[in-house]
Structure formats: structure tokens, C-alpha cells
Amino acid sequence: MAHLDDEQLSLLALGEDLGKDAAVHVIECRACAESLASLQRTVLVATSDPNTVQLQAPGSHNWAAIHATLRLSPSLAADPLSDAAGAGAGAKPDTSSETGTPTPLRPSSNKKQPGDRRGLWILGVAAGTAAGLVVGAWTAASILGPAEPPLTAPSTPAPTQTEPVAALLAEASLQPLASHTASGEAVVQSLADGSRQLVIRLPDEPQAGFREVWVGSSDLSMMVSLGVLGNQTGSFVLPSGLDLTQYPIVDISREPYDGDPAHSAESVARGVLTLRG
Amino acid sequence: MEAAAHGWDVAVDRAFAAGEEQALAEAYRKLSPLVYTLALRSLGERAGADDATQEVFIRAWRSRTSYRPGAARLPAWLIGITRNVINDSLSARSRQYDVERAALRLATDPASDADAKDVEAVADRITLEDELERLGDPQRAIMRLAFYEDLTHDQISSRLQLPLGTVKSHIRRSLTRLRARLEVEHGTP
Numbered sequence: 198m199a200h201l202d203d204e205q206l207s208l209l210a211l212g213e214d215l216g217k218d219a220a221v222h223v224i225e226c227r228a229c230a231e232s233l234a235s236l237q238r239t240v241l242v243a244t245s246d247p248n249t250v251q252l253q254a255p256g257s258h259n260w261a262a263i264h265a266t267l268r269l270s271p272s273l274a275a276d277p278l279s280d281a282a283g284a285g286a287g288a289k290p291d292t293s294s295e296t297g298t299p300t301p302l303r304p305s306s307n308k309k310q311p312g313d314r315r316g317l318w319i320l321g322v323a324a325g326t327a328a329g330l331v332v333g334a335w336t337a338a339s340i341l342g343p344a345e346p347p348l349t350a351p352s353t354p355a356p357t358q359t360e361p362v363a364a365l366l367a368e369a370s371l372q373p374l375a376s377h378t379a380s381g382e383a384v385v386q387s388l389a390d391g392s393r394q395l396v397i398r399l400p401d402e403p404q405a406g407f408r409e410v411w412v413g414s415s416d417l418s419m420m421v422s423l424g425v426l427g428n429q430t431g432s433f434v435l436p437s438g439l440d441l442t443q444y445p446i447v448d449i450s451r452e453p454y455d456g457d458p459a460h461s462a463e464s465v466a467r468g469v470l471t472l473r474g
Numbered sequence: 475m476e477a478a479a480h481g482w483d484v485a486v487d488r489a490f491a492a493g494e495e496q497a498l499a500e501a502y503r504k505l506s507p508l509v510y511t512l513a514l515r516s517l518g519e520r521a522g523a524d525d526a527t528q529e530v531f532i533r534a535w536r537s538r539t540s541y542r543p544g545a546a547r548l549p550a551w552l553i554g555i556t557r558n559v560i561n562d563s564l565s566a567r568s569r570q571y572d573v574e575r576a577a578l579r580l581a582t583d584p585a586s587d588a589d590a591k592d593v594e595a596v597a598d599r600i601t602l603e604d605e606l607e608r609l610g611d612p613q614r615a616i617m618r619l620a621f622y623e624d625l626t627h628d629q630i631s632s633r634l635q636l637p638l639g640t641v642k643s644h645i646r647r648s649l650t651r652l653r654a655r656l657e658v659e660h661g662t663p
Binding site for chain 2: 203204207210212213235236239241242244251253254256262270
């Protein structure tokens with residue numbers, strides 16, 4: 198038979214049945230088979246089911262670097278990923294760099310049935326609305342305890358290892374307070390564009406609430422909140438007008454989910470910054 | 475379902491083009507996991523994926539004046555930038571004969587090849603969704619019924635009350651256009 202025309206090939210690519218002759222021809226004719234294959238790939242992508250695709254969230258140091266490089270407003274300093282998660286479920290995702298938590302685009306229980314291709318809105322998921330679900334799933338993972346193992350083995354990189362030319366401005370060792378046991382460290386770095394970031398490492402303890410990072414005056418009468426600390430490490434942009442000699446104390450508090458923005462008065466670790474350079 | 479297809483808020487597109495920083499944060503919130511995962515699958519290591527993710531959003535913000543909300547949705551535009559950044563990174567690497575090492579790393583993880591294709595498919599689907607938007611109606615409606623409701627051209631013809639020949643011709647042209655968009659996206663002729 199004659200070659201199939203583009204209309205026929207398109208319909209075949211969409212899975213329509215055009216009869217035996219067309220089916221046989223497209224097997225025997227190399228040109229038609231190739232055309233069909235390329236159209237089928239397009240259909241396949243357009244109808245692909247992203248439900249099962251796992252995404253990993255970038256560590257919060259990425260936003261810190263973007264924020265610093267572009268000199269964005271201090272009000273946008275918090276990692277948008279942790280921001281959204283916190284607003285939604287009252288729990289903070291792990292913002293440390295070493296755990297990219299697998300992020301299902303949709304809960305697997307919502308998997309479509311085979312043959313059901315009515316899933317257009319899923320794109321919304323991938324492209325936008327669904328991103329609400331992305332963050333939701335991610336948050337759920339952080340509430341439910343230890344995250345699933347990442348798709349690739351984490352290599353525990355320092356949260357700042359990809360920062361452009363970071364110079365050390367100050368550092369502090371963080372000592373546990375009261376009934377707490379975890380100790381860690383705090384580092385203030387100057388980035389290439391002149392902005393500063395505070396990097397905290399402090400192992401998490403299995404307790405209720407979340408941890409918040411503060412800098413404060415020596416007598417703790419003035420405190421500035423810098424954001425939420427995830428499991429192990431986090432980096433926080435220091436407001437450009439903040440004078441570290443006035444705020445030499447780094448304080449990590451444990452906060453209940455009570456909506457009160459003030460310090461809970463329960464500090465888990467604290468340290469005094471020593472200025473360098 | 476029609477409404478759901480428009481899940482991405484076009485107001486974000488306009489705000490981004492207008493230079494509102496909040497829109498960049500919003501784009502990051504919604505798309506950085508996909509950008510990062512694409513980079514991680516392509517580059518094979520976290521430090522590279524970190525660099526690429528930062529570069530994508532930095533580059534996007536700095537070139538926001540060249541972004542036209544009417545021409546593309548922000549997700550599709552960002553995916554395009556992501557591909558460029560990844561390609562730049564890969565070619566910089568191949569200059570350093572580093573590519574074998576990346577391949578070696580990936581080869582040790584049998585799942586990562588399939589994962590990479592899956593993530594690519596998600597990215598491609600965002601690209602196609604953008605192109606579908608641009609088809610306009612009735613082409614867009616026709617392709618949605620064909621793709622997502624699995625209707626035959628006969629059924630589409632009666633559903634939309636369009637002549638059979640018109641439906642077939644729209645399907646042919648639209649599918650060809652979608653294919654071309656993917657080819658452009660991947661740099662193949």
C-alpha cells in the first residue's frame with residue numbers, strides 16, 4: 198500500500214486503530230515506522246505519569262546563595278521551601294544540605310489505574326499547583342520521622358561548600374544548655390557579594406517542636422530571629438544592618454507550634470561569636 | 475479538569491517579569507526540586523547540582539527582562555534555562571575529561587538511569603504543556619481530549635461538534651508542532 202500520510206500516522210501515534218493494512222504497513226515501511234516512532238515519543242511524554250517520579254529538594258544553602266548573590270530583600274531570606282512547609286503543616290522540613298528528601302509528586306495511593314490517562318491536572322502538580330503537594334509530601338516526610346533514604350547516597354557535604362568565595366568573619370562553638378546534650382558550631386561567612394551568612398551545625402534531638410536560630414545581645418535583652426534549623430545544618434542570611442558586635446550571642450531555641458513568634462525561653466544550645474579577620 | 479490544567483498561577487509570571495522578588499521565591503518554591511533533581515540526575519553529584527540550581531535561578535532573575543509572560547509560562551522558561559545550565563556544565567566538564575567519572579558514578583547506581591529518564595519526562599511534559607497552551611482552541615481542546623481522555627478523533631468530532639476532517643487536520647498539525655518543540659528543547663534538528 199501507499200505510505201501513510203501524516204494524519205494517519207498521528208492517529209496511530211495516539212493509539213487509534215486504522216485497520217490491518219495500516220498496521221502492517223507501518224511495520225514493513227521503515228520511513229513510516231520512524232515517523233510514527235517520533236510521534237509516539239511525543240505522545241508518550243505528553244501523557245507520561247509523573248506520579249512515580251521522586252524529586253529531591255535542594256538544600257537551603259542554595260537559596261541562601263541565590264538570595265545573597267542577587268541581593269534580594271531580607272524579608273525573603275528564609276528558604277522558600279521551608280517557608281511553605283512551615284506555613285502549611287507547622288513542621289519544618291529538613292533544611293540541611295545532606296539529606297535530599299525524595300519528594301513524590303503525589304502520594305502513591307493516588308496512582309492512576311492503568312489505561313486511565315485522564316491526568317492532565319498532574320501537570321499542574323509538576324508545574325505549579327502540584328508543587329503545593331510536592332512541599333506537602335516533603336513536609337509529611339519530615340513529620341513522620343526519619344526520611345526515606347535519598348535516591349543516591351548522601352555525601353554529607355558542608356552546607357557552604359558551593360558558596361562562592363566565602364571568607365570567615367566569626368565563629369562560635371555551641372554548648373548544650375539545661376537538659377540538652379547536643380553541641381555544635383556556628384560560623385559567619387562573608388560571601389563574594391559582601392553579604393553575610395550564618396551557618397549552624399547542631400545535631401537534632403528527638404523532641405517536640407522545632408528549632409529556631411537567633412542572634413542576641415550579650416545580656417540577651419535583644420534577640421533577632423534568623424529562621425528555622427532543620428535536622429543538622431542550616432545557613433541563614435544576616436540582615437545587612439545587623440552589627441555582630443551588638444549581637445554576639447548565637448542561640449538555638451526549641452519552639453512549640455503555638456504560633457507565638459517570640460523566643461520560647463527554652464534554649465537548647467548557645468555560643469559567643471569570636472570575630473575573625 | 476480544564477481549570478486544573480491551569481494550575482500554575484499566571485500572576486506569578488507577570489510578577490516575575492515585573493521584577494517582583496517574591497515571584498522568584500515562589501518560582502523557587504515550586505520548581506527548585508525539579509530543577510535540582512534534573513541537575514542531579516544529569517551531573518551525578520550534589521555539589522554540581524547545587525551549583526546548577528543556584529545558577530538557574532540567578533540567571534533567570536538577571537535575564538527577567540527578556541522573559542515574556544505571553545510567550546511562555548515561567549515553569550517552561552525555567553526548564554529551558556535549566557537545560558542550558560546543565561549543558562554548559564557538562565561541556566565544561568568534558569573539557570576536563572571529567573565526563574567518564576560522572577558516567578562511572580551514575581553507572582554504580584542502576585536506578586539512576588531510569589530515574590533520569592523519568593525526571594526528564596516530567597520536565598518535557600511541562601514544556602509540552604506550555605506548547606499546548608499556546609496552540610489555542612480548538613486545537614488545545616482537541617489535543618487534551620485525545621491525550622487525557624483517550625477519545626478517538628470520531629468521538630472528539632462529535633464531542634466538540636467539529637467536522638471530522640478538521641479534527642484530524644488539527645491533530646496532525648498539533649502533534650507535529652509538539653514534536654518540534656521537544657526537538658528544539660533538546661537541540662536536535
